[in-house]
Amino acid sequence: MKIRGIPLRIHPSWFLVFLYFTLSARDQFETLLDGQPSIWNGWVIGAFTSSLLFLSVLLHELAHSFVAIGEGIKVRDITLFFLGGMANLEKECPTSKGSLKIAISGPFVSLLLAFLMILLSNNLSESNFIISNLFKQVGSLNLLIGIFNLLPIMPLDGGVILKSLIWYFTGSKRAGIKVAIISARLISFIAVFIGIFSLLRGNLYVAICFSIIGLFVFSSSKSQSQIIKIQNILSELYVNQVCSRSFRVLEDDLPVKVLSKYNSLKKDNIFNEEWILLCREGRWVGYVNEKILKNISVQNWDKKFLYEFLIPINELPSISEKESLWKAIIKIEKTKDGRLLVLSVSGLPLGTLDRVDIGKAVLKKVGLNLPDQLIKIARKENIYPLGLNLQNIAQSMVASDFKEDQ
Numbered sequence: 001m002k003i004r005g006i007p008l009r010i011h012p013s014w015f016l017v018f019l020y021f022t023l024s025a026r027d028q029f030e031t032l033l034d035g036q037p038s039i040w041n042g043w044v045i046g047a048f049t050s051s052l053l054f055l056s057v058l059l060h061e062l063a064h065s066f067v068a069i070g071e072g073i074k075v076r077d078i079t080l081f082f083l084g085g086m087a088n089l090e091k092e093c094p095t096s097k098g099s100l101k102i103a104i105s106g107p108f109v110s111l112l113l114a115f116l117m118i119l120l121s122n123n124l125s126e127s128n129f130i131i132s133n134l135f136k137q138v139g140s141l142n143l144l145i146g147i148f149n150l151l152p153i154m155p156l157d158g159g160v161i162l163k164s165l166i167w168y169f170t171g172s173k174r175a176g177i178k179v180a181i182i183s184a185r186l187i188s189f190i191a192v193f194i195g196i197f198s199l200l201r202g203n204l205y206v207a208i209c210f211s212i213i214g215l216f217v218f219s220s221s222k223s224q225s226q227i228i229k230i231q232n233i234l235s236e237l238y239v240n241q242v243c244s245r246s247f248r249v250l251e252d253d254l255p256v257k258v259l260s261k262y263n264s265l266k267k268d269n270i271f272n273e274e275w276i277l278l279c280r281e282g283r284w285v286g287y288v289n290e291k292i293l294k295n296i297s298v299q300n301w302d303k304k305f306l307y308e309f310l311i312p313i314n315e316l317p318s319i320s321e322k323e324s325l326w327k328a329i330i331k332i333e334k335t336k337d338g339r340l341l342v343l344s345v346s347g348l349p350l351g352t353l354d355r356v357d358i359g360k361a362v363l364k365k366v367g368l369n370l371p372d373q374l375i376k377i378a379r380k381e382n383i384y385p386l387g388l389n390l391q392n393i394a395q396s397m398v399a400s401d402f403k404e405d406q
Contacts, residue, residue, distance in 0.1 A: 003078075006065055008058070011081035021053055022046035045134060052138040054080070056113050060145065061085040063105040071098040084145065091398070096168035096176075103160035110146035114139045152183040153217055154224050159184060177228060181221045188218035230393055231326070233365045239328050240321035242361040243342040243351035252278040252285055252310060257301035259293055275341070277313065277349060278306055284349060286310035313349070316341045321350055325361070328353055329394035338382050359385040 001008050023046060057080060064087040065075040074090040093099040117139030124132035150158040154177070162183055163176035170176070191214030199207035250258060259276065277287045285307075292309045293301070318341040319328050332338055332355065339354040356379045363370060363385060370385055378385040 003062065004066075004069075006062075006075045007077040009077050009079045011079055014054075014080045018050045018054065021050040045130065049134055049137060052134075053141055056110065056138065056142050056145070057085045059113065060106045060110050060149075061087045063109040064102055067102045067105040068093070071095075071102065073098075073102075096164050096173070100161060100164035100168065103157045103164060107146045107149045107157050110142045110149065114143035114146060117142065151187065152180060153187060153220065154180045154184055155220075174228070177224070181224050181228070184217050184221035184224070188214045188216075188221065190214075191217065227393060227396070229366070230362060230390070231397055233362055234326035234329070234390070234394060234397065235324050237325040237361055237365070238321070239319055239323050239325065239342055239353055240350065242325060242328075242357050243321070243353045244357050245351045246354075247275040247277050247341075247349070247352055249277050249279055250306060252280050252305070252307040254306050255302050256292060256296060256304045256306060256309070258306075259288070260301065275316065275352065278310055280307075284313055286313050287316060313341075318343050319353065321345065325358060326394045326397050329358060329390050330398060332358075333391050333394075354379075355382060355384045355390075358390060359388050362388065362390065 022043070058078070061078045061080070065078060068075055068087065068089050071093050073093060076088040076090055078085060078087050089102075093102055117135045121132045121134075121136035121139060124135065149156050150161070152158045152162040154160070154163070159180045163173075163180040165176070166179045167173045167176035191210045193214075195207045195209070195211035195214060198204075198210060275287055276289065278285050288306055288309050288311065296304055317331065317335040317339070319331055321342050321344055328340060332340055332353070339352055341349055342351040342353050344350045356375060359378065360370060360375065374385060384390050
């Protein structure tokens with residue numbers, strides 16, 4: 001279904017949560033009724049409790065979405081899953097105030113629902129015990145959702161709120177992210193400490209819970225820190241520092257037979273065919289590829305010339321040597337072959353850039369030099385080495401309108 005044009009998606013894991021809360025609520029109400037006959041069936045009450053929880057989480061995400069729309073940001077969809085929900089925004093809000101409003105709207109709705117449901121529960125306590133207890137349970141869950149989301153941990157709402165506040169007061173979005181990461185690590189250490197303390201006091205269940213939470217938060221903050229590091233690398237490196245020269249240059253008046261020589265020299269099953277650029281009297285005039293050999297009989301290879309099959313060089317996907325590497329990734333992912341022709345400031349071919357060139361440069365910056373065998377595998381499959389998810393990181397830089405802090 002769609003709500004104000006926003007697609008609503010439900011992850012299969014949500015149905016497990018729905019079933020769990022239905023069974024829990026059913027057992028609780030049957031215990032409270034103590035076997036007394038009632039028109040209220042435990043299953044119906046349990047399903048109604050789960051439905052209210054479902055609606056509460058949905059309202060939490062809709063609050064984020066509607067505020068985001070008010071800030072001029074498109075919402076791709078809302079997905080509900082076993083940990084709660086997520087509003088998938090097209091991009092991050094470009095202002096600290098807007099980011100703060102979007103982040104705080106969800107917990108505000110959850111806490112408001114908690115207040116209203118608990119208030120309603122208290123007013124119904126004498127007149128209808130079952131409904132009163134139902135609203136009390138769902139209200140308590142909303143209170144838990146609201147408070148939990150306010151924890152200053154990225155990517156929870158509280159982490160985004162903290163980031164936005166630091167961003168607002170310092171003018172630096174990156175500073176806000178760094179503070180949110182530090183906050184998450186501090187909370188993870190506190191959680192692990194509580195876990196160890198609980199273990200020493202003999203409370204194994206609490207120890208396990210807090211230890212798992214601490215390790216999860218620490219892992220999340222470390223992941224965010226690594227993403228920031230790679231974003232910095234992609235913004236600091238420029239295309240001319242990374243590009244290679246995997247093209248050949250030939251005069252356009254040569255017979256097409258010359259291409260057979262380069263075809264026979266291929267040693268590996270490389271995904272991309274080599275670009276062959278053509279010159280005429282020192283000027284770049286276009287390019288050809290080896291596919292033309294398949295369309296011409298061998299007897300005519302000496303009679304046909306390269307200029308007859310020339311393709312304008314501006315039809316090749318290209319990028320300026322002065323562009324940042326993250327912008328090159330965005331361009332590469334829009335091409336068919338995952339490769340760009342690098343042009344000098346004067347517009348002349350300077351080299352080529354592909355996923356392997358970029359991946360090697362990023363890994364080298366983090367202190368990892370790949371062996372030739374891994375590079376060959378990555379080039380053969382036309383992928384980023386070691387499965388680096390650079391495309392999503394670059395997309396996040398576009399979504400957040402990434403700019404280097406001066």
